[in-house]
Amino acid sequence: MTSPADLPLSDEDQAVLDRLAEVYARLDPAPADLNARVSFAVALAGVDAEVARLSEQLAVGSGARSSERTRTITFDADSRTVMITIADQADGLVRLDGWLAPGAELRVELRMPEPAQPRNVIADAAGRFAFDGVPHGIAQLLVHPPAGDAAPRVVTPAFSL
Amino acid sequence: MIGVAVGGGKTGTDQAASDRAARLGACLLRARDGETAALNEIISELNPLLWHVARGEGLGAEEAADVVQTSWLELLRRLHEIRSPQALTSWLVTATRREAWRVRELSRRQAADGTARLESAPDPDPGPGELLLADERDQILWRHVQRLPERCRQLLRIVAHVPRPDYAAVASAMAMPVGSIGPTRGRCLAKLREMLQADPGWSA
Numbered sequence: 001m002t003s004p005a006d007l008p009l010s011d012e013d014q015a016v017l018d019r020l021a022e023v024y025a026r027l028d029p030a031p032a033d034l035n036a037r038v039s040f041a042v043a044l045a046g047v048d049a050e051v052a053r054l055s056e057q058l059a060v061g062s063g064a065r066s067s068e069r070t071r072t073i074t075f076d077a078d079s080r081t082v083m084i085t086i087a088d089q090a091d092g093l094v095r096l097d098g099w100l101a102p103g104a105e106l107r108v109e110l111r112m113p114e115p116a117q118p119r120n121v122i123a124d125a126a127g128r129f130a131f132d133g134v135p136h137g138i139a140q141l142l143v144h145p146p147a148g149d150a151a152p153r154v155v156t157p158a159f160s161l
Numbered sequence: 162m163i164g165v166a167v168g169g170g171k172t173g174t175d176q177a178a179s180d181r182a183a184r185l186g187a188c189l190l191r192a193r194d195g196e197t198a199a200l201n202e203i204i205s206e207l208n209p210l211l212w213h214v215a216r217g218e219g220l221g222a223e224e225a226a227d228v229v230q231t232s233w234l235e236l237l238r239r240l241h242e243i244r245s246p247q248a249l250t251s252w253l254v255t256a257t258r259r260e261a262w263r264v265r266e267l268s269r270r271q272a273a274d275g276t277a278r279l280e281s282a283p284d285p286d287p288g289p290g291e292l293l294l295a296d297e298r299d300q301i302l303w304r305h306v307q308r309l310p311e312r313c314r315q316l317l318r319i320v321a322h323v324p325r326p327d328y329a330a331v332a333s334a335m336a337m338p339v340g341s342i343g344p345t346r347g348r349c350l351a352k353l354r355e356m357l358q359a360d361p362g363w364s365a
Contacts, residue, residue, distance in 0.1 A: 009350075012354070013350045013354065016302070016350065016353065016354065016357070017317070017320060017321045017350075018321070019298070019299065019302055020302060020306065020317060020318075020321040021321040021322055022299070023294065023299050023302060023303050023306075024213060024318060024321065024322070025209070026293060026294060026299075027293055027294070027303070028213075028216060030208055030209055030212035030226075030229075031222065031226055034208055034212065034226055034229065035201070035204055035205045035208055037226065037230060038204050038208065038229065038230050038233050039197075039200075039201045039204055041230050041233065041234060042200065042204070042233050042234060042237055043197065045234050045237045046237050046238075049234075049237070049238070051231060051234040051235055051238070053231055053260075053263075054227050054231070054264075055267065056267070056271070155234065157227055157230045157231050157234060158230060
Protein backbone atom coordinates (compact mmCIF):
# COMPACT_ATOMS: atom_id res chain seq x y z
CA MET A 1 0.00 0.00 0.00
CA THR A 2 1.24 3.45 -0.84
CA SER A 3 1.48 5.72 2.16
CA PRO A 4 0.97 9.47 1.76
CA ALA A 5 4.69 9.90 2.23
CA ASP A 6 5.35 8.02 -0.98
CA LEU A 7 2.97 10.05 -3.10
CA PRO A 8 4.71 12.28 -5.58
CA LEU A 9 4.90 15.96 -4.79
CA SER A 10 3.29 18.52 -7.02
CA ASP A 11 5.70 19.87 -9.59
CA GLU A 12 5.56 23.21 -7.86
CA ASP A 13 6.53 21.82 -4.44
CA GLN A 14 9.21 19.70 -6.04
CA ALA A 15 10.65 22.79 -7.71
CA VAL A 16 10.67 24.66 -4.37
CA LEU A 17 12.44 21.75 -2.65
CA ASP A 18 15.01 21.47 -5.44
CA ARG A 19 15.72 25.17 -5.22
CA LEU A 20 15.96 24.91 -1.44
CA ALA A 21 18.51 22.11 -1.78
CA GLU A 22 20.57 24.40 -4.02
CA VAL A 23 20.29 27.27 -1.55
CA TYR A 24 21.54 25.03 1.25
CA ALA A 25 24.34 23.79 -0.98
CA ARG A 26 25.44 27.39 -1.42
CA LEU A 27 24.96 28.57 2.18
CA ASP A 28 26.17 25.51 4.05
CA PRO A 29 28.03 23.15 1.76
CA ALA A 30 29.61 19.99 3.08
CA PRO A 31 33.40 20.43 3.33
CA ALA A 32 35.07 19.89 -0.02
CA ASP A 33 37.12 17.01 1.35
CA LEU A 34 34.27 15.19 3.11
CA ASN A 35 33.90 12.46 0.48
CA ALA A 36 37.65 11.92 0.30
CA ARG A 37 37.92 11.81 4.07
CA VAL A 38 35.11 9.27 4.42
CA SER A 39 36.48 7.12 1.60
CA PHE A 40 39.90 7.15 3.20
CA ALA A 41 38.52 6.25 6.63
CA VAL A 42 36.40 3.33 5.45
CA ALA A 43 39.01 1.84 3.11
CA LEU A 44 40.46 -0.47 5.77
CA ALA A 45 37.50 -0.75 8.08
CA GLY A 46 35.01 -3.55 7.70
CA VAL A 47 32.84 -6.06 9.45
CA ASP A 48 35.68 -7.05 11.73
CA ALA A 49 36.68 -3.57 12.84
CA GLU A 50 35.53 -1.91 16.01
CA VAL A 51 34.95 1.83 15.64
CA ALA A 52 36.64 4.08 18.18
CA ARG A 53 34.50 7.19 18.39
CA LEU A 54 35.82 10.63 19.02
CA SER A 55 34.96 11.41 22.60
CA GLU A 56 37.05 14.45 23.41
CA GLN A 57 39.20 16.96 21.62
CA LEU A 58 41.08 19.50 23.65
CA ALA A 59 43.58 22.22 23.04
CA VAL A 60 46.27 21.64 25.65
CA GLY A 61 47.84 25.03 25.19
CA SER A 62 50.74 26.28 23.17
CA GLY A 63 54.29 25.07 23.42
CA ALA A 64 57.34 27.21 23.99
CA ARG A 65 56.72 29.04 20.76
CA SER A 66 53.36 30.49 19.96
CA SER A 67 53.37 28.71 16.60
CA GLU A 68 53.42 25.36 18.37
CA ARG A 69 50.05 23.85 18.91
CA THR A 70 49.31 20.85 21.05
CA ARG A 71 46.02 19.07 21.28
CA THR A 72 44.75 15.79 22.59
CA ILE A 73 42.10 13.61 21.07
CA THR A 74 40.41 10.71 22.83
CA PHE A 75 38.70 7.92 20.93
CA ASP A 76 36.52 5.39 22.74
CA ALA A 77 35.87 1.88 21.47
CA ASP A 78 34.07 -0.82 23.43
CA SER A 79 37.25 -2.74 24.06
CA ARG A 80 39.81 0.06 24.39
CA THR A 81 40.40 3.79 24.63
CA VAL A 82 42.96 5.44 22.38
CA MET A 83 44.26 8.80 23.48
CA ILE A 84 46.69 10.84 21.41
CA THR A 85 48.55 14.08 21.82
CA ILE A 86 49.53 15.87 18.64
CA ALA A 87 52.31 18.42 18.86
CA ASP A 88 53.87 20.55 16.14
CA GLN A 89 57.61 20.05 15.76
CA ALA A 90 60.06 22.81 14.88
CA ASP A 91 60.73 21.20 11.48
CA GLY A 92 57.13 21.59 10.32
CA LEU A 93 56.27 17.97 11.01
CA VAL A 94 54.22 16.71 13.92
CA ARG A 95 54.82 14.29 16.75
CA LEU A 96 52.08 12.02 17.92
CA ASP A 97 52.22 10.50 21.40
CA GLY A 98 49.62 7.91 22.20
CA TRP A 99 48.30 5.78 24.98
CA LEU A 100 46.10 2.70 24.89
CA ALA A 101 43.90 1.83 27.83
CA PRO A 102 43.89 -0.87 28.90
CA GLY A 103 47.58 -0.95 28.03
CA ALA A 104 48.99 -3.85 26.04
CA GLU A 105 51.87 -4.55 23.67
CA LEU A 106 49.85 -4.20 20.52
CA ARG A 107 50.76 -3.11 17.02
CA VAL A 108 49.53 0.41 16.30
CA GLU A 109 49.33 1.48 12.68
CA LEU A 110 49.25 5.07 11.47
CA ARG A 111 47.64 5.30 8.05
CA MET A 112 47.95 8.29 5.78
CA PRO A 113 46.52 8.80 2.29
CA GLU A 114 48.57 7.29 -0.50
CA PRO A 115 51.29 7.53 -1.60
CA ALA A 116 52.43 7.77 2.05
CA GLN A 117 53.23 4.35 3.49
CA PRO A 118 51.55 3.26 6.72
CA ARG A 119 53.81 3.32 9.77
CA ASN A 120 53.74 0.74 12.54
CA VAL A 121 54.94 0.79 16.13
CA ILE A 122 54.42 -1.58 19.04
CA ALA A 123 52.95 -0.06 22.17
CA ASP A 124 54.77 -0.82 25.40
CA ALA A 125 53.16 -2.87 28.15
CA ALA A 126 51.68 0.29 29.64
CA GLY A 127 50.09 1.08 26.29
CA ARG A 128 52.36 3.95 25.30
CA PHE A 129 53.39 4.55 21.71
CA ALA A 130 54.73 7.42 19.59
CA PHE A 131 55.17 8.48 15.97
CA ASP A 132 57.81 11.08 15.23
CA GLY A 133 58.19 13.30 12.18
CA VAL A 134 54.73 12.81 10.74
CA PRO A 135 53.64 15.16 7.93
CA HIS A 136 50.53 17.32 8.28
CA GLY A 137 47.42 15.97 6.66
CA ILE A 138 44.77 13.43 7.49
CA ALA A 139 45.57 10.23 9.31
CA GLN A 140 43.89 7.26 10.95
CA LEU A 141 45.00 4.86 13.68
CA LEU A 142 44.43 1.12 13.72
CA VAL A 143 45.14 -0.99 16.77
CA HIS A 144 45.75 -4.59 15.79
CA PRO A 145 44.99 -7.56 18.01
CA PRO A 146 47.87 -9.94 18.77
CA ALA A 147 48.52 -12.43 15.97
CA GLY A 148 46.16 -15.38 16.27
CA ASP A 149 43.77 -13.45 18.47
CA ALA A 150 40.24 -13.22 17.12
CA ALA A 151 39.65 -9.83 18.78
CA PRO A 152 38.58 -7.11 16.34
CA ARG A 153 40.90 -4.39 15.11
CA VAL A 154 40.11 -1.00 16.53
CA VAL A 155 39.89 1.80 13.95
CA THR A 156 39.59 5.52 14.60
CA PRO A 157 37.91 8.00 12.30
CA ALA A 158 40.29 9.97 10.13
CA PHE A 159 41.59 13.09 11.90
CA SER A 160 43.67 16.07 10.86
CA LEU A 161 47.29 16.37 11.86
CA MET B 162 -5.15 17.65 0.63
CA ILE B 163 -2.74 20.52 0.36
CA GLY B 164 0.80 19.53 -0.36
CA VAL B 165 0.09 15.96 -1.33
CA ALA B 166 -0.34 15.84 -5.06
CA VAL B 167 -2.17 12.99 -6.65
CA GLY B 168 0.22 11.37 -9.07
CA GLY B 169 -0.88 10.57 -12.56
CA GLY B 170 1.52 8.86 -14.93
CA LYS B 171 5.26 8.64 -14.40
CA THR B 172 6.83 12.05 -14.62
CA GLY B 173 10.42 12.65 -15.62
CA THR B 174 11.27 13.13 -11.95
CA ASP B 175 9.80 9.76 -11.05
CA GLN B 176 11.76 8.11 -13.81
CA ALA B 177 15.00 9.73 -12.65
CA ALA B 178 14.21 8.66 -9.09
CA SER B 179 13.69 5.02 -9.96
CA ASP B 180 16.80 5.00 -12.17
CA ARG B 181 18.73 6.35 -9.24
CA ALA B 182 17.31 3.74 -6.86
CA ALA B 183 18.28 0.98 -9.28
CA ARG B 184 21.80 2.37 -9.62
CA LEU B 185 22.22 2.69 -5.83
CA GLY B 186 20.85 -0.82 -5.36
CA ALA B 187 23.46 -2.18 -7.75
CA CYS B 188 26.17 -0.21 -5.95
CA LEU B 189 25.01 -1.61 -2.64
CA LEU B 190 25.37 -5.19 -3.90
CA ARG B 191 28.84 -4.49 -5.26
CA ALA B 192 29.87 -2.67 -2.08
CA ARG B 193 28.74 -5.66 -0.01
CA ASP B 194 31.07 -7.77 -2.13
CA GLY B 195 33.86 -5.44 -1.13
CA GLU B 196 34.11 -3.27 -4.22
CA THR B 197 35.65 0.03 -3.16
CA ALA B 198 34.51 2.07 -6.16
CA ALA B 199 30.88 1.11 -5.52
CA LEU B 200 31.15 2.09 -1.86
CA ASN B 201 32.70 5.41 -2.84
CA GLU B 202 29.84 6.08 -5.23
CA ILE B 203 27.33 5.49 -2.41
CA ILE B 204 29.35 7.78 -0.16
CA SER B 205 29.30 10.71 -2.57
CA GLU B 206 25.62 10.12 -3.27
CA LEU B 207 24.48 10.18 0.37
CA ASN B 208 27.01 12.49 2.03
CA PRO B 209 25.11 15.72 1.29
CA LEU B 210 22.00 14.32 2.99
CA LEU B 211 23.97 13.13 6.02
CA TRP B 212 25.79 16.44 6.24
CA HIS B 213 22.50 18.31 6.47
CA VAL B 214 21.13 15.82 8.99
CA ALA B 215 24.14 16.45 11.26
CA ARG B 216 24.09 20.22 10.74
CA GLY B 217 20.34 20.26 11.27
CA GLU B 218 20.98 18.80 14.74
CA GLY B 219 22.98 21.90 15.56
CA LEU B 220 26.54 20.63 15.21
CA GLY B 221 29.50 22.77 14.18
CA ALA B 222 31.11 22.04 10.82
CA GLU B 223 34.05 19.99 12.17
CA GLU B 224 31.82 18.01 14.47
CA ALA B 225 29.31 17.35 11.72
CA ALA B 226 32.06 16.04 9.44
CA ASP B 227 33.28 13.70 12.21
CA VAL B 228 29.78 12.46 12.85
CA VAL B 229 29.17 11.67 9.18
CA GLN B 230 32.46 9.80 9.03
CA THR B 231 31.69 7.76 12.14
CA SER B 232 28.29 6.74 10.71
CA TRP B 233 29.99 5.33 7.62
CA LEU B 234 32.53 3.44 9.71
CA GLU B 235 29.69 1.94 11.75
CA LEU B 236 27.82 1.09 8.57
CA LEU B 237 30.59 -1.21 7.37
CA ARG B 238 29.94 -3.52 10.28
CA ARG B 239 26.29 -3.80 9.26
CA LEU B 240 26.53 -3.58 5.49
CA HIS B 241 25.86 -7.30 4.99
CA GLU B 242 22.47 -6.93 6.76
CA ILE B 243 21.25 -4.07 4.56
CA ARG B 244 19.15 -5.18 1.63
CA SER B 245 17.86 -2.10 -0.17
CA PRO B 246 18.86 1.49 -0.93
CA GLN B 247 15.92 2.65 1.20
CA ALA B 248 17.15 0.60 4.15
CA LEU B 249 20.62 2.01 3.57
CA THR B 250 19.44 5.62 3.60
CA SER B 251 17.30 4.98 6.64
CA TRP B 252 20.09 3.25 8.53
CA LEU B 253 22.56 6.04 7.81
CA VAL B 254 20.15 8.83 8.72
CA THR B 255 19.34 7.09 12.01
CA ALA B 256 23.01 6.48 12.81
CA THR B 257 23.92 10.07 11.95
CA ARG B 258 21.19 11.55 14.12
CA ARG B 259 22.09 9.31 17.04
CA GLU B 260 25.79 10.11 16.74
CA ALA B 261 24.97 13.82 16.38
CA TRP B 262 22.99 13.73 19.62
CA ARG B 263 25.85 11.96 21.37
CA VAL B 264 28.40 14.52 20.20
CA ARG B 265 26.10 17.42 21.04
CA GLU B 266 25.65 16.06 24.55
CA LEU B 267 29.43 15.69 24.93
CA SER B 268 29.99 19.28 23.79
CA ARG B 269 27.37 20.49 26.16
CA ARG B 270 28.86 18.62 29.09
CA GLN B 271 32.36 19.83 28.28
CA ALA B 272 31.09 23.38 27.91
CA ALA B 273 29.42 23.05 31.31
CA ASP B 274 32.74 21.83 32.75
CA GLY B 275 34.35 24.95 31.43
CA THR B 276 36.77 22.75 29.52
CA ALA B 277 38.23 24.55 26.56
CA ARG B 278 36.96 22.95 23.42
CA LEU B 279 39.16 23.24 20.41
CA GLU B 280 36.11 23.30 18.22
CA SER B 281 34.07 26.42 18.12
CA ALA B 282 30.56 26.38 19.50
CA PRO B 283 28.05 24.83 17.16
CA ASP B 284 27.21 27.12 14.29
CA PRO B 285 23.58 28.05 14.17
CA ASP B 286 21.67 27.75 10.94
CA PRO B 287 23.41 29.74 8.24
CA GLY B 288 22.31 33.20 9.30
CA PRO B 289 22.10 36.24 7.09
CA GLY B 290 22.70 34.00 4.12
CA GLU B 291 20.97 36.35 1.73
CA LEU B 292 24.27 38.10 1.23
CA LEU B 293 25.67 34.91 -0.28
CA LEU B 294 22.77 34.39 -2.62
CA ALA B 295 23.05 36.22 -5.91
CA ASP B 296 19.76 35.06 -7.36
CA GLU B 297 16.82 37.15 -6.23
CA ARG B 298 14.40 34.23 -6.12
CA ASP B 299 16.86 32.32 -3.95
CA GLN B 300 16.97 35.30 -1.58
CA ILE B 301 13.19 35.43 -1.39
CA LEU B 302 12.93 31.69 -0.80
CA TRP B 303 15.55 31.82 1.95
CA ARG B 304 13.90 34.79 3.63
CA HIS B 305 10.60 32.92 3.86
CA VAL B 306 12.18 29.63 4.94
CA GLN B 307 13.72 31.52 7.85
CA ARG B 308 10.22 32.50 8.96
CA LEU B 309 9.02 28.91 9.20
CA PRO B 310 8.86 27.23 12.60
CA GLU B 311 12.08 25.46 13.62
CA ARG B 312 10.60 22.00 13.09
CA CYS B 313 9.50 22.84 9.56
CA ARG B 314 12.91 24.28 8.71
CA GLN B 315 14.66 21.15 10.00
CA LEU B 316 12.32 18.85 8.14
CA LEU B 317 12.47 20.70 4.83
CA ARG B 318 16.23 20.94 5.04
CA ILE B 319 16.44 17.18 5.19
CA VAL B 320 13.55 16.42 2.85
CA ALA B 321 15.10 18.66 0.19
CA HIS B 322 18.10 16.30 0.18
CA VAL B 323 16.26 13.00 0.40
CA PRO B 324 16.03 10.99 -2.80
CA ARG B 325 12.34 10.68 -3.64
CA PRO B 326 11.78 6.94 -3.18
CA ASP B 327 13.39 7.12 0.25
CA TYR B 328 10.86 9.42 1.93
CA ALA B 329 9.18 6.59 3.81
CA ALA B 330 12.50 5.23 5.03
CA VAL B 331 13.60 8.66 6.19
CA ALA B 332 10.27 9.20 7.90
CA SER B 333 10.89 6.19 10.08
CA ALA B 334 14.50 7.22 10.63
CA MET B 335 13.26 10.58 11.81
CA ALA B 336 11.20 8.63 14.37
CA MET B 337 7.94 9.83 12.92
CA PRO B 338 5.15 7.55 11.85
CA VAL B 339 5.28 7.08 8.10
CA GLY B 340 1.82 8.53 7.62
CA SER B 341 2.83 11.74 9.32
CA ILE B 342 5.89 12.91 7.44
CA GLY B 343 3.79 13.38 4.30
CA PRO B 344 1.22 15.67 5.86
CA THR B 345 3.88 17.37 7.95
CA ARG B 346 6.05 17.87 4.93
CA GLY B 347 2.87 18.90 3.13
CA ARG B 348 1.93 21.38 5.84
CA CYS B 349 5.39 22.92 5.93
CA LEU B 350 5.44 23.19 2.16
CA ALA B 351 1.93 24.61 2.09
CA LYS B 352 2.91 27.29 4.56
CA LEU B 353 5.99 28.13 2.56
CA ARG B 354 4.05 28.20 -0.69
CA GLU B 355 1.51 30.54 0.84
CA MET B 356 4.21 32.99 1.88
CA LEU B 357 5.93 32.75 -1.47
CA GLN B 358 2.74 33.38 -3.39
CA ALA B 359 2.02 36.46 -1.29
CA ASP B 360 5.46 37.83 -2.14
CA PRO B 361 5.26 39.95 -5.29
CA GLY B 362 8.94 39.33 -5.95
CA TRP B 363 8.34 35.58 -6.16
CA SER B 364 5.23 35.41 -8.28
CA ALA B 365 6.40 38.13 -10.65
